[in-house]
Amino acid sequence: MIYGYGIYIISVVFLIIGSIVQARLKSRFKKYSQTRLSSDLSGREVAEKMLRESGIYDVQVTAVQGQLTDHYNPINKTVNLSEAVYHQRNAAAAAVAAHECGHAVQHARSYPWLTMRSKITPVVHLSSRWMHWVLLAGIVLVNQFPPLLLGGIVLFAMTTLFSFITLPVEFDASKRALEWMKTSNVATESELTMSKDALKWAALTYVVAAMSSLATLLYYVMIYMNRR
Numbered sequence: 001m002i003y004g005y006g007i008y009i010i011s012v013v014f015l016i017i018g019s020i021v022q023a024r025l026k027s028r029f030k031k032y033s034q035t036r037l038s039s040d041l042s043g044r045e046v047a048e049k050m051l052r053e054s055g056i057y058d059v060q061v062t063a064v065q066g067q068l069t070d071h072y073n074p075i076n077k078t079v080n081l082s083e084a085v086y087h088q089r090n091a092a093a094a095a096v097a098a099h100e101c102g103h104a105v106q107h108a109r110s111y112p113w114l115t116m117r118s119k120i121t122p123v124v125h126l127s128s129r130w131m132h133w134v135l136l137a138g139i140v141l142v143n144q145f146p147p148l149l150l151g152g153i154v155l156f157a158m159t160t161l162f163s164f165i166t167l168p169v170e171f172d173a174s175k176r177a178l179e180w181m182k183t184s185n186v187a188t189e190s191e192l193t194m195s196k197d198a199l200k201w202a203a204l205t206y207v208v209a210a211m212s213s214l215a216t217l218l219y220y221v222m223i224y225m226n227r228r
Contacts, residue, residue, distance in 0.1 A: 010219055014212035021208055025068075025201040032092035032194040033084075039186050043085040043093035050101040050180050051079070059104045061097075063087075068202075070096050072103035074118060079104055091187060095195035098181055099202070102173030113168045124162045131155035135220060142223065153220050160217045163210035170206050174199040 041049065047061045059077045063086040064070075070081050079100045085093045106114040131152055138149025178196055181187045187195060 007216065007219060010212070010215050014208060014215065018205070018208045018212070021201065021204050025198075025205060028198050028201050029068075029092045032095075032198055033088060033090045035091050035191065035194065037089050037091060037094055037186070037191060038188050040089055041094065041186060042087055042089050043081050043097035044087070046094045046186060047079050047081065047097040047101050049184065049186070050098055050177075051104060053180070053184060054101070054105050054108070056101075056104055056108050059101075061086075070100050072100045072107070074103075074107050074114075077104070077107075091191040091194040092198050094181065094187060094191070095177065095198045096202075098177035098186075098195075099173050099199055102176035102180075103169070105176055106169065106173060111169070111172065113165055113172070117162065117165045117169055120158070120162060120165070124158050127155040127158040131159065139220075139223060146224065149220070149224050153217070153224060156213075156217050156220060160210070160213040163206070163213045166206055167203075167210055170203050174203060 044061050044063070051057070051059050051061070059079060061079045061081065063083050064080045066082055067084065068082065070085055072079050079097070081097055081100065085096045087093075103114070105111075134148065134155055135152035138145075138152040142149050177199065178192065181195060182192055
């Protein structure tokens with residue numbers, strides 16, 4: 001019975017951890033959003049300034065709906081900032097804008113981890129589409145046809161690999177953002193401390209996702225090793 005409940009235990013544990021990190025992240029961003037940036041630059045202006053000073057002129061900064069929906073799209077070369085980040089002039093908005101531009105700089109400089117992640121993205125999309133069905137069928141038929149579960153494990157392993165490759169990409173983008181904010185005098189020392197803390201909690205969401213994926217993968221491997 002432990003195998004039957006294992007996936008639920010893993011899901012609940014990481015759901016709780018993830019919720020705690022998300023709540024902390026939102027509270028930090030809310031707090032730091034109340035401090036107006038000394039340079040009085042909006043998130044859009046911070047992003048455009050960082051792109052220009054990094055020698056990148058073919059990336060557009062746009063606004064998108066939602067909260068914490070900020071992302072860089074390497075396909076159409078756009079830094080997409082949530083409306084709050086795009087318009088606001090505070091340490092949190094500056095940190096997020098600079099972080100997303102950090103990805104644009106990675107793209108322009110052919111950062112190895114970003115290049116690797118981009119190459120396996122199509123495979124990960126395909127794996128994500130089928131892995132849950134293959135894993136379910138594999139568990140049901142594990143005694144009759146073990147290779148089916150093994151196939152599901154391989155598909156899931158691709159998504160887990162993607163999660164871990166994402167970690168250095170995110171940490172490096174934050175490092176680039178903070179270093180630029182310091183050298184460009186966009187933020188004061190106290191504002192940099194706020195930005196660093198905000199980006200730290202944002203990065204932790206990726207760490208939790210990666211660890212959750214690894215724990216789930218090991219769970220399926222354990223079923224395969226003990227029931228084949």
